[in-house]
Amino acid sequence: MHTFSxxxxxxxxxxxxxxxxxxxxxxxxxxxxxxxxxLSTYERYQTLTTLxxxxxxxxxxxxxxxxxxxxxxxTLTTLxxxNNGISHKGVxxxxxxxxxxxTLTTLxxxxxxxxxxxxxxxxxxxxxxxTLTTLHFxxxxxxxxxxxQxxxxxxxxxTLTTLxxxxxxxxxxxxxxxxxxxxxxxTLTTLxxxxxxxxxxxxxxxxExxxxxxTLTTLxxxxxxxxxxxxxxxxxxxxRNTSIxxx
Numbered sequence: 001m002h003t004f005s006x007x008x009x010x011x012x013x014x015x016x017x018x019x020x021x022x023x024x025x026x027x028x029x030x031x032x033x034x035x036x037x038x039l040s041t042y043e044r045y046q047t048l049t050t051l052x053x054x055x056x057x058x059x060x061x062x063x064x065x066x067x068x069x070x071x072x073x074x075t076l077t078t079l080x081x082x083n084n085g086i087s088h089k090g091v092x093x094x095x096x097x098x099x100x101x102x103t104l105t106t107l108x109x110x111x112x113x114x115x116x117x118x119x120x121x122x123x124x125x126x127x128x129x130x131t132l133t134t135l136h137f138x139x140x141x142x143x144x145x146x147x148x149q150x151x152x153x154x155x156x157x158x159t160l161t162t163l164x165x166x167x168x169x170x171x172x173x174x175x176x177x178x179x180x181x182x183x184x185x186x187t188l189t190t191l192x193x194x195x196x197x198x199x200x201x202x203x204x205x206x207x208e209x210x211x212x213x214x215t216l217t218t219l220x221x222x223x224x225x226x227x228x229x230x231x232x233x234x235x236x237x238x239x240r241n242t243s244i245x246x247x
Contacts, residue, residue: 009038012035012038013038013042016028016039016042016044016045017044021048021051022051022053022062024044024045024048025045025048025051025066025069025073025076026062026065026066026068026069027065028045029068029069029072029073045075046075047075048075048076049075049076049077049078050076050077050078050079050080051076051078051079051080052078052080053066053079053080053081053084054080054081054082054083054084054108055082055083055084056084057083057084057085058081058084058085058086059084059085059086059090060086060087060089060090060093062084063081063084063086063090063091063093063094064090064093066079066081066093066094066097067093067094067096067097068093068097070094070097070098070101070104071097071100071101073101073103074102074103075103076103076104077103077104077105077106078104078105078106079104079106079107079108080108081094081107081108081109081112082108082109082110082111082112082136083110083111083112084112085112086109086112086114087112087114087118088114088115088117088118088121090114091109091112091114091118091121091122092118092121094107094109094121095121095122095124095125096121096125098122098125098126098129098132099124099125099128099129101129101131102130102131103131104131104132105131105132105133105134106132106133106134106136107132107134107135107136108136109122109135109136109137109140110136110137110138110139110140110164110166111138111139111140112139112140113139113140113141114140114141114142115140115141115142115143115146116141116142116143116145116146116149118140118142118146119137119140119142119145119146119147119149119150120146120149122135122137122149122150122153123149123150123152123153124153126150126153126154126157126160127153127156127157129157129159130158130159131159132159132160133159133160133161133162134160134161134162135160135162135163135164136164137150137163137164137165137168138164138165138166138167138168138192139166139167139168140168141168141169142165142168142169142170143168143169143170143171143174144169144170144171144173144174144177145174146168146170146174147165147168147170147173147174147175147177147178148173148174148177150163150165150178151174151177151178151180151181152177152181154178154181154182154185154188155181155184155185157185157187158186158187159187160187160188161187161188161189161190162188162189162190163188163190163191163192164192165178165191165192165193165196166192166193166194166195166196166220167194167195167196168196169196169197170193170196170197170198171196171197171198171199171202172198172199172201172202172205173202174196174198174202175193175196175198175201175202175203175205175206176201176202176205178191178193178206179202179205179206179208179209180205180209182206182209182210182213182216183209183212183213185213185215186214186215187215188215188216189215189216189217189218190216190217190218190219191216191218191219191220192220193219193220193221193224194220194221194222194223194224195222195223195224196223196224197224197225198221198224198225198226199224199225199226199227199230200225200226200227200229200230201230202224203221203224203226203230203231203233203234204230204233206219206221206234207230207233207234207236207237208233208237210234210237210238210240210241210244211237211240211241213241213243214241214243215243216243216244217243217244218244219244221234
């Protein structure tokens with residue numbers, strides 16, 4: 001009787017040929033040592049750099065399996081997990097994997113509604129991860145508390161260049177935390193805060209940060225609650241700021 005440990009390599013390749021990307025990425029690692037060796041030479045696995053699982057409602061168990069794979073995978077650079085019913089528990093698995101993964105550069109966790117606890121987990125990962133450059137975290141209801149966690153991580157993170165915090169219920173308090181981080185962060189170039197609850201006070205904090213920040217090039221604040229006076233503060237800051245290209 002044959003098992004994966006005794007099957008000819010060519011037959012194992014044929015079995016792999018009939019698997020989808022999720023199965024190939026999550027379920028075919030760590031079956032046995034020989035199978036791992038075969039998987040590492042399989043062309044589809046070697047060239048798997050982007051995994052799009054958006055809107056599949058995979059939940060926390062699948063998120064855990066994906067996280068387990070991320071700990072050893074060395075090819076994946078882009079992972080899309082938007083709108084998947086992942087809770088803060090599932091995000092914790094992903095965040096823990098990010099602490100050791102050294103290849104992933106883009107992570108999309110939008111529209112999971114995972115709250116401020118998940119923001120804390122991701123913030124912890126950002127403090128140690130050295131490869132992630134793009135994080136889409138919109139539509140997750142992180143509020144001001146979650147914004148504070150992410151902002152604190154931005155003070156020490158040196159790789160993230162694009163941060164999407166769209167539609168997260170972030171108000172003036174959260175905007176102030178983010179503004180404070182922008183005063184010291186020297187890597188973030190794109191920040192999307194549209195469709196939040198930032199009004200004049202929060203916008204003024206951001207305007208003050210723009211007077212000293214020299215790396216941000218794109219800032220999106222549309223669909224907030226910013227009035228004319230705060231807009232004037234931002235306009236004045238932009239006259240002094242030489243890096244911003246689009247607001």
